[in-house]
Amino acid sequence: MARRPLIAGNWKMNAGGADGCTLAANVARLTAGFGNVDMLVAPPFTALAAVAHELSQAPRKVFLAAQNMHFEMSGAFTGEVSPSMLKESGVEWVIIGHSERRHIFGETDTMIAKKVIAAMRERIVPIVCVGETLDEREAGQTLEVVQKQVLAFRGALAENPGYGVIAYEPVWAIGTGKVAKAEDAQEVHAMIRKLLAAASDELADTTRILYGGSVKADNAAGLLGQTDIDGALVGGASLDAAGFAKIAEAGNQVAAAQA
Numbered sequence: 001m002a003r004r005p006l007i008a009g010n011w012k013m014n015a016g017g018a019d020g021c022t023l024a025a026n027v028a029r030l031t032a033g034f035g036n037v038d039m040l041v042a043p044p045f046t047a048l049a050a051v052a053h054e055l056s057q058a059p060r061k062v063f064l065a066a067q068n069m070h071f072e073m074s075g076a077f078t079g080e081v082s083p084s085m086l087k088e089s090g091v092e093w094v095i096i097g098h099s100e101r102r103h104i105f106g107e108t109d110t111m112i113a114k115k116v117i118a119a120m121r122e123r124i125v126p127i128v129c130v131g132e133t134l135d136e137r138e139a140g141q142t143l144e145v146v147q148k149q150v151l152a153f154r155g156a157l158a159e160n161p162g163y164g165v166i167a168y169e170p171v172w173a174i175g176t177g178k179v180a181k182a183e184d185a186q187e188v189h190a191m192i193r194k195l196l197a198a199a200s201d202e203l204a205d206t207t208r209i210l211y212g213g214s215v216k217a218d219n220a221a222g223l224l225g226q227t228d229i230d231g232a233l234v235g236g237a238s239l240d241a242a243g244f245a246k247i248a249e250a251g252n253q254v255a256a257a258q259a
């Protein structure tokens with residue numbers, strides 16, 4: 001079945017002030033004609049409310065995501081932001097378990113599963129990230145590592161098939177310019193979909209699985225043309241509205257050709 005491509009921009013620790021509003025407005029303007037794809041931006045916490053306001057006046061729908069959240073609703077968690085706080089800021093999506101959260105900030109599969117459960121319960125769409133390191137890939141452990149990561153939260157996604165999104169981001173491809181070969185990415189995406197199918201066919205058919213890691217305008221079409229790649233989670237290239245729009249255009253063309 002056709003899954004609508006999702007082109008998501010993870011701004012990481014960039015564009016957290018007024019520049020975030022300009023970037024979001026430009027993304028909406030430059031992608032207004034691409035009706036076959038969903039668009040999403042994930043600014044830093046500090047810019048969320050302002051970008052939500054900016055996007056409410058935009059010429060197309062651009063979904064707004066946070067880059068992280070805590071799983072508790074309130075309490076003594078200095079420096080953390082809760083699901084309900086995100087909702088109050090106009091956020092309806094959240095990236096969970098990004099490799100930088102796992103590797104720099106020590107997030108575990110258990111914490112990530114709690115966050116996915118919290119997001120689903122609060123009606124915030126989780127984009128849950130998985131991916132192997134270079135050492136794991138070279139040791140031939142890619143499928144095993146990704147399987148373990150997916151199984152930690154599959155049950156939560158199965159509660160509402162098609163609501164949550166998975167992003168496969170090989171750690172060695174993030175910010176390195178070393179994009180995965182389209183067929184190698186497809187192999188991992190197909191394995192993830194098989195894991196979803198073991199829970200239910202509906203979960204497998206409706207869950208969007210994005211690829212992330214050095215996606216650029218010139219490699220997007222090859223990746224997005226793969227059967228099980230349903231969109232892109234873009235880091236560096238999402239900070240340039242024109243380049244990001246070119247990735248969206250590639251997704252739009254692939255979707256139009258498949259329709």
Ligand code: 13P
Nearest residue numbers: 010174175213214235236
């Ligand atoms: P780059 O596109 O900069 O490689 O980052 C990918 C990423 O981490 C998106 O979440």
